[in-house]
Amino acid sequence: MTGSNGNTAVSDQPILPKPEGLEGVVAASTALSHVFGEEGKLVYRGYDIHELAGHATFEEVAYLLWNGRLPNRQELDALLQTLGAQRPLPSHVIDVIQALPDTAQPMDALRTGVSALGAIDSEHFDDVPDLNEAIALTAKFPGILAAFFRHRQGLDPVNPKPGHTTAQSYLHQLFGKEPDEKHWRPLEVYLTLLADHGMNASTFTSRVIASTGSDLCSAITGAIGALKGPLHGGAPSKVLDMLEAIGAADNVDPWLTNALDRGERLMGFGHRVYKAEDPRAEILRGMAAEASTPEFFALSRRTEERALAMLHERKPDRRLYTNVEFYSAAVLSAVGLPGDMFTPTFAVSRVTGWTSHVLEQVANNRLIRPQSEFVGATDKTFVAIERR
Amino acid sequence: MTGSNGNTAVSDQPILPKPEGLEGVVAASTALSHVFGEEGKLVYRGYDIHELAGHATFEEVAYLLWNGRLPNRQELDALLQTLGAQRPLPSHVIDVIQALPDTAQPMDALRTGVSALGAIDSEHFDDVPDLNEAIALTAKFPGILAAFFRHRQGLDPVNPKPGHTTAQSYLHQLFGKEPDEKHWRPLEVYLTLLADHGMNASTFTSRVIASTGSDLCSAITGAIGALKGPLHGGAPSKVLDMLEAIGAADNVDPWLTNALDRGERLMGFGHRVYKAEDPRAEILRGMAAEASTPEFFALSRRTEERALAMLHERKPDRRLYTNVEFYSAAVLSAVGLPGDMFTPTFAVSRVTGWTSHVLEQVANNRLIRPQSEFVGATDKTFVAIERR
Numbered sequence: 001m002t003g004s005n006g007n008t009a010v011s012d013q014p015i016l017p018k019p020e021g022l023e024g025v026v027a028a029s030t031a032l033s034h035v036f037g038e039e040g041k042l043v044y045r046g047y048d049i050h051e052l053a054g055h056a057t058f059e060e061v062a063y064l065l066w067n068g069r070l071p072n073r074q075e076l077d078a079l080l081q082t083l084g085a086q087r088p089l090p091s092h093v094i095d096v097i098q099a100l101p102d103t104a105q106p107m108d109a110l111r112t113g114v115s116a117l118g119a120i121d122s123e124h125f126d127d128v129p130d131l132n133e134a135i136a137l138t139a140k141f142p143g144i145l146a147a148f149f150r151h152r153q154g155l156d157p158v159n160p161k162p163g164h165t166t167a168q169s170y171l172h173q174l175f176g177k178e179p180d181e182k183h184w185r186p187l188e189v190y191l192t193l194l195a196d197h198g199m200n201a202s203t204f205t206s207r208v209i210a211s212t213g214s215d216l217c218s219a220i221t222g223a224i225g226a227l228k229g230p231l232h233g234g235a236p237s238k239v240l241d242m243l244e245a246i247g248a249a250d251n252v253d254p255w256l257t258n259a260l261d262r263g264e265r266l267m268g269f270g271h272r273v274y275k276a277e278d279p280r281a282e283i284l285r286g287m288a289a290e291a292s293t294p295e296f297f298a299l300s301r302r303t304e305e306r307a308l309a310m311l312h313e314r315k316p317d318r319r320l321y322t323n324v325e326f327y328s329a330a331v332l333s334a335v336g337l338p339g340d341m342f343t344p345t346f347a348v349s350r351v352t353g354w355t356s357h358v359l360e361q362v363a364n365n366r367l368i369r370p371q372s373e374f375v376g377a378t379d380k381t382f383v384a385i386e387r388r
Numbered sequence: 389m390t391g392s393n394g395n396t397a398v399s400d401q402p403i404l405p406k407p408e409g410l411e412g413v414v415a416a417s418t419a420l421s422h423v424f425g426e427e428g429k430l431v432y433r434g435y436d437i438h439e440l441a442g443h444a445t446f447e448e449v450a451y452l453l454w455n456g457r458l459p460n461r462q463e464l465d466a467l468l469q470t471l472g473a474q475r476p477l478p479s480h481v482i483d484v485i486q487a488l489p490d491t492a493q494p495m496d497a498l499r500t501g502v503s504a505l506g507a508i509d510s511e512h513f514d515d516v517p518d519l520n521e522a523i524a525l526t527a528k529f530p531g532i533l534a535a536f537f538r539h540r541q542g543l544d545p546v547n548p549k550p551g552h553t554t555a556q557s558y559l560h561q562l563f564g565k566e567p568d569e570k571h572w573r574p575l576e577v578y579l580t581l582l583a584d585h586g587m588n589a590s591t592f593t594s595r596v597i598a599s600t601g602s603d604l605c606s607a608i609t610g611a612i613g614a615l616k617g618p619l620h621g622g623a624p625s626k627v628l629d630m631l632e633a634i635g636a637a638d639n640v641d642p643w644l645t646n647a648l649d650r651g652e653r654l655m656g657f658g659h660r661v662y663k664a665e666d667p668r669a670e671i672l673r674g675m676a677a678e679a680s681t682p683e684f685f686a687l688s689r690r691t692e693e694r695a696l697a698m699l700h701e702r703k704p705d706r707r708l709y710t711n712v713e714f715y716s717a718a719v720l721s722a723v724g725l726p727g728d729m730f731t732p733t734f735a736v737s738r739v740t741g742w743t744s745h746v747l748e749q750v751a752n753n754r755l756i757r758p759q760s761e762f763v764g765a766t767d768k769t770f771v772a773i774e775r776r
Contacts, residue, residue: 021599021754022415031764046765055770072776092487096500099483104507111609112484112507115500119492199760201600205593205610211409212589212617221499222593222610229600231755272757366409367619369660372587376419377434382443388460 023272027368028207032065032356033196040276040321044196045069053283058166058191058349059083062138065196065356066131079135084162086139087169093117093140094147094157102152106344109148110141111224117144118217128362129216134355137216141348142166146173149341167191170348175336186291187335187345190328193280194346196353198273202226202233203350203357210358211368223354224347233346237339238267239329242303249302256307260314266307268326270318277321284327291334300330411660415756416595420453420744421584428664428709432584433457441671446554446579447471450526450740453584454519454747467523472550474527475557481505481528482535482545490540494732497536498529499612505532506605516750517604522743525604529736530554534561537729555579558736563724571723574679575733578719581668582712582734584741586661590614590621591738591745598746599756611742612735621734625727626655627717630691637690644691644698654695656714658706665709672715679722688718 033044042049045064052061056070063071063079071079096116100109117140147157158176160169167188171179197203206223210216227233246255259266271278289297304322311320332342421432430437433452440449444458451459451467459467484504488497505528535545546564548557555576559567585591594611598604615621634643647654659666677685692710699708720730 021756022413022758023754025410025413025758026761027410027758029761029763031762034760034762034764034766043762043764043766046768047770048766051768051770055772060773070771070773070776073773076773092489095487096484096504099480099487100504100507101480108503108507108605111606112500112503115496115503115609116484116488119488119496119500198762199758201596201755201757204756204758205596208589208593208596209610209614209617212614212620214613214617214620217496218499218613218616221503222597222613225503225602225606225610226597226600228606229597229602232600232602232757272755366411367589367660368409368592369589369620370410370413370415370587370592372422373414373417374419374422374431374586375417376422376431378422378431378436380434380439382435382439383458384443385448385458385461385464388458 022370027199027204028361030199030357030360031068032353032360033198035198035273037271037273037275040274040279042197042279049193049279049283053192054189056192058188058195061192061195062166062352065352066134066359080165081162082135083139083166084160084164084169086136087143087160087162089113089140089143089147089157090117090120092119093144097144097147098151100148100151102154104148104152105228106145106148106340107224107228107347110145110344110347111221111228113144113148114141114217114224115221118215118221127215128213129210129219129355129358131359133216134352134359137220137355138166138351141351142170143173145341145344145348146170149174150176166348170345171335182291183335186287186331189283189287190331190335190345191349193283194324194349196350196356200232201229203354206354206358207361208368210361211365213365216355216358219358220351220354223350227343227347227350233343233350235267236325236328236332236342236346239325240333240339240342242267243296243299243329246299246303249299252299252302252306256303256310260310266311268304268323268329269307269311270320271323274321274323275319278323280324281322281327284324284331285322288327288330288334292330293334296330296333300327415587415592416749418587418745418748419456420741420748421586423586423661425659425661425663428662428667430585430667437581437667437671441580442577444580446576446583446737449580449583450554453740453744454522468553469550470523471527471554472548472552472557474524475531475548475550477501477528477531477535477545478505478508480507481532485532485535486539488536488539490542492536492540493616494533494536494728495612495616495735498533498732498735499609499616501532501536502529502605502612503609506603506609515603516601517598517607517743517746519747521604522740522747525608525743526554526739529739530558531561533729533732533736534558537562538564554736558733559723570679574675574719575723577671577675578716578723578733579737581671582737584738584744588620589617591742594742594746595749596756598749599753601753604743604746607746608739608742611738615731615735615738621731621738623655624713624716624720624730624734627713628721628727628730630655631684631687631717634687634691637687640687640690640694644695648698648702654699656692656711656717657695657699658708659711662709662711663707666711668712669710669715672712672719673710676715676718676722680718681722684718684721688715 158173167184202223205226206219209219209222546561555572590611593614594607597607597610
């Protein structure tokens with residue numbers, strides 16, 4: 001800073017010490033989910049993720065997050081029916097998506113489509129968020145992404161079928177044909193695993209925005225923008241890039257050694273909170289073994305084992321484990337998705353967690369408005385431009 | 389919660405106590421601006437707001453925030469030229485805005501337009517935010533809002549003129565004619581006053597999103613969503629509604645008494661941080677005296693005085709002062725803006741602060757990822773739906 005005068009650093013009574021990146025600071029109470037980082041345990045509404053994965057459908061998990069308990073058959077059927085009825089997009093949202101350049105990133109298209117969805121002057125998506133809006137928004141995520149996925153290929157959007165589950169409807173709207181069970185089933189498990197994850201950056205973003213009294217689409221638009229960042233949700237496609245660059249099992253060691261020697265970060269390992277294996281990685285590994293080709297799974301497994309061994313050797317003091325991204329790549333790729341649709345597909349699941357957090361926030365709201373520590377000057381005197 | 393079993397409340401080692409809404413928690417260091425709440429003092433980059441208001445142009449303030457010092461004549465001219473060159477919108481952004489329902493709120497249109505602007509696969513608005521992007525985005529805010537303002541009236545957008553300042557260009561693009569000095573000058577002062585304000589909720593939102601490594605448009609799209617909330621930026625139009633409802637000076641006392649008796653919140657008073665008069669309110673009061681009709685200013689002044697007296701009488705323990713919203717209504721109304729354009733016009737100014745904070749965040753980044761306190765159960769057992 002080369003100001004005209006004055007450079008006294010001041011700090012206006014910070015009440016608490018400043019932990020970098022708010023690490024360890026409790027920003028809110030939640031009954032939705034929790035990451036027990038030391039144990040490598042993830043809980044949704046009382047259920048360990050191992051209790052739910054492969055047993056509960058995505059819609060059961062969504063119901064659980066929204067309502068605090070699992071649905072009975074009648075409640076689940078009613079939710080499936082409402083989701084089906086809410087899937088079709090308003091025509092202006094399709095117009096907005098089709099106005100986007102076909103070179104746009106799918107995350108940008110999703111963010112813009114959700115924002116456009118909020119540009120309605122109606123009982124929906126205005127004023128204080130409610131559960132009906134959460135369900136309607138969740139229902140529309142697959143269609144927004146699929147409309148852009150097809151737009152960039154010069155194809156028209158596909159009308160959703162009422163009887164489809166979320167996983168089925170997403171694949172149907174993307175590819176325009178009845179989805180195979182071998183595709184929708186792994187996608188379904190993937191969606192149950194990614195639905196919520198404590199106070200991560202996108203969830204926190206949605207709560208900060210909701211705390212101002214803003215609307216649901218504003219909160220979720222912000223969350224999508226945060227999830228886009230590679231330090232949060234934006235790296236799974238890079239795992240695929242890495243595995244494709246390695247190409248064959250006998251290239252794993254030389255490729256990884258080279259990358260580490262050049263100081264590059266290996267994709268798919270490490271997490272701010274987990275100091276043990278991410279339980280989702282373990283479940284996805286099993287899914288990948290079933291869903292991928294044997295060659296691709298073998299390459300993934302070999303890369304994982306050698307990367308962990310090399311990372312442990314080079315950074316013995318850091319507890320680095322496989323994270324959720326690593327096998328997401330194998331599972332989503334086996335389902336037929338290209339790399340740039342991985343993070344948007346994460347959002348198709350996480351919108352249930354985001355909306356649950358927004359509802360929890362507004363149920364007992366207080367504006368989230370932290371302080372900053374001011375490290376600038378305070379006593380400069382304005383000098384007219386002629387004398388600068 | 390009526391789960392199948394288990395309700396043990398746990399708390400996974402919260403490292404620090406949980407202040408509601410992060411009040412008093414320092415979330416980041418900044419050299420950009422600071423609110424000295426006890427003194428009623430606002431500083432931008434070393435300059436008290438009284439040093440700048442009415443002396444520095446909006447573009448000088450923008451340069452100051454972005455670069456840490458005031459520009460010389462050559463630097464200011466270069467910035468004005470770049471802003472002029474960057475004002476025209478990409479055609480797809482105009483298409484997106486014109487696809488929105490004409491009943492949309494201008495804040496929804498701005499959020500959607502900025503998000504659409506980010507849906508470009510180019511050097512702009514992708515990867516790590518930089519100053520050129522900050523300038524380009526700031527240049528385009530008036531045009532995005534003006535395009536929607538005209539779209540909802542069935543009018544085509546107006547091409548910006550290169551020689552216009554931000555205040556002039558905004559009015560020109562809104563109304564399609566050369567702006568009067570009696571309109572652009574108060575708007576100019578308004579824009580300098582609202583440019584930054586410490587770690588408020590929208591600024592914090594932009595920093596959280598940027599901390600994930602996401603792009604500038606994602607961060608600013610989120611900030612717009614937060615500013616839309618009435619607990620943050622969304623109330624100035626309600627001040628206008630209140631003044632219009634009061635209507636005449638002899639109705640001030642009965643109207644306010646009635647509102648307070650019904651437990652209603654009076655708009656334009658009180659702030660989380662200020663425990664003295666907001667210095668911006670003082671400056672805007674002076675602007676309103678010049679820009680408004682004498683009748684409207686007299687009504688505003690009478691309402692302010694009586695409201696403060698009644699609030700003091702009814703809540704003697706709370707230090708309630710006039711906030712920035714109160715006279716924003718008079719000034720922006722005098723400039724020719726309808727109430728629903730007040731908060732978007734706030735954003736035309738604040739985008740300089742948001743982008744400055746994003747640049748400050750990414751210059752020394754750490755993911756902003758707080759903790760949550762888990763207050764749910766952890767030990768429920770999954771029961772198949774047939775047995776629920």
